[in-house]
Amino acid sequence: MQASNSCDVIVIGAGIIGAMSAWYLQREGRSVTLLEHQQIAHGASQGNAGILAFPEVSPMAAPGVFRKVPGWLLDPLGPLSIRPAYLAQITPWLWRFWRASRPQAYAQSLAAQTQLMHLAQTEMQQVMRERALQSYFRQVGTLDLYDTEASLQAAQKDWDNRAQAGAQFHRVGRTDIDHLQPGLAPQFQHGMFTPDGTQVGNPRQLTQALAQLALQTGAVLTTGHARALSTTPTGAQVHLADGRVLQARTVVVACGAWSKPLAASLGDKVPLDTERGYNTTLPLQGFALQRQLYFNDHAFVVTPLADGIRVGGAVELGGLALPPNFERSRAMLGKAQRFLPQLDIQGGTQWMGFRPSMPDSLPVIGTASATSNVIYAFGHGHLGLTQSAGTARLVADLACQRTPPLALAPFSAARFA
CATH class of the missing domain: 3.50.50.60 (FAD/NAD(P)-binding domain)
Known part of the structure; x- marks a missing residue:
């Protein structure tokens, strides 16, 4: 033709x-x-969280990650889920994911991701200076939260990678956490704060x-x-x-x-396969969300948008055809209310979207x-x-x-x- x-x-x-x-x-x-x-x-x-996550240089396929996968998969609403109907189709991707998690492959991916992030940050800084686009960006800082000292220590390799990539952050305890985000549940005594974390108020x-x-x-x-x-x-x-x-x-x-x-x-x-991302966008409300919150032990984030509060994250590998499982959104929303007791979780809008994911x-x-x-x-x-x-x-x-x-x-x- x-x-x-x-x-x-x-x-x-x-x-x-x-x-x-x-x-x-x-x-x-x-x-x-x-x-x-x-x-x-x-x-x-x-439907993304609106986070400019330049410090996130560590590949998901990391040494030792496969030891965690069975535990994740036992929880159908956990941080990683694969539906039985999709397991055969995703197996070749998982095999490549395992290969990418070997130390030498991981080191190569980390180096490449770090270089791309440096370029991305430099270019985005120019984009943010464009007069027609300035109002979409706000530097709010990012607060990463951990349930225990042990879980923070387990994440130390990721923070070392960020430091080597040039990211600026510092450890915070409960007093600092209360100042950075009032209203958090008392279990959160350990965290990391990245002052230059930038939020996009409305990604769409x-x-x-x-x-x-x-x-x-x-x-x-x-x-x-x-x-x-x-x-x-x-x-x-x-x-x-x-x-x-x-x-x-x-x-x-x-x-x-x-x-x-x-x-x-x-x-x-x-x-190429898909990470099916779920979130709920809550209406603007009296709860004052100050900045981006990462609940690292639970694999979800809560972020302040211009028109509401978005609760989302976790990973479901399920391709493009399977229907959404919004129980995942509701599970994250329930946790968000436990972690932020003053948060009103009524009246939210659920969403599921497809993140294009490569195994490395x-x-x-x-x-x-x-x-x-x-x-x-x-x-x-x-x-x-x-x-x-x-x-x-x-x-x-x-x-x-x-x-x-x-x-x-x-x-x-x-x-x-």
Whole structure:
């Protein structure tokens, strides 16, 4: 079939990665068509916790982590859940996750993640200075809480990684905790405080504002469901579900959890799966949530949004097709009320979204194996918002045939070949 439309750049996906990449490319003088099959920020970009988590450099696949998995799986509402119906499908991903947790592989992933975080933070600092975007960001600080001294000590390796990456934080006891966040249950006597933790007040509106900046500078938004890609002598084609074929000099695949079949159509078989994230957004209320709270022993966060309080986290590996299990949201909400007794948990809005997850915790950023005219930018797990500006910088460098500021081999789609 002949291409029905010809474009300069097509960015597939109008989530935070796609919107940020479209804006970066427009600023480079490229002409972008932003292709989205639903609405801007419809997926994970509207339901995340709004945290810029630059200190989180430690990969999930860490040495010894597999010893914890059986205990997690025994609790269907615990920090990690795999439904029996999905176990066979997720087994190859879990095997690669185990391989990524071996010491040498872990060290390589940690080094790559640290470099990407440095770039992401530098680029996001420039984004935050943009006049149209300044109001979406607020430095509130991050308070990590632990149930016991032993659990804090067990997390020391992660804090060592953060320190080596340049993060600034300090340990706090109960007196400091009461000052940083009044109203916490008395069990929380141990914590870490990161003063420069930054909160995005409304992740959905930030993504929409980025897309709008791209549109104001000439980008075009079009609706369509990309099903496959193919190469041409001068670029690439995007084959849509309705039969249309779009042609472009450059195609950027930034559609998160839905990116896997597009990469496969060009021969790149990436082990992408989904962390199904759950949360409840509570209405604004009398309880004054001062800052981001991480309840580390329970794998969830409570964050202050511009229009409410969001309680979310934990990981369910279940793919794209299984129905949501909102018991997970209710379990986190029950814990949040125990930990913050003055919190009113009535009237909240439940949500479940798909975080595109790679077994080594590194995103896929780089050109397709079949052609340099297709650029991958997906697989960021729960760090898409955090790494969006850094990823967009790398996408722009590749599209403009510049040498990126960091080596992209650790992020290559071919690393699992």
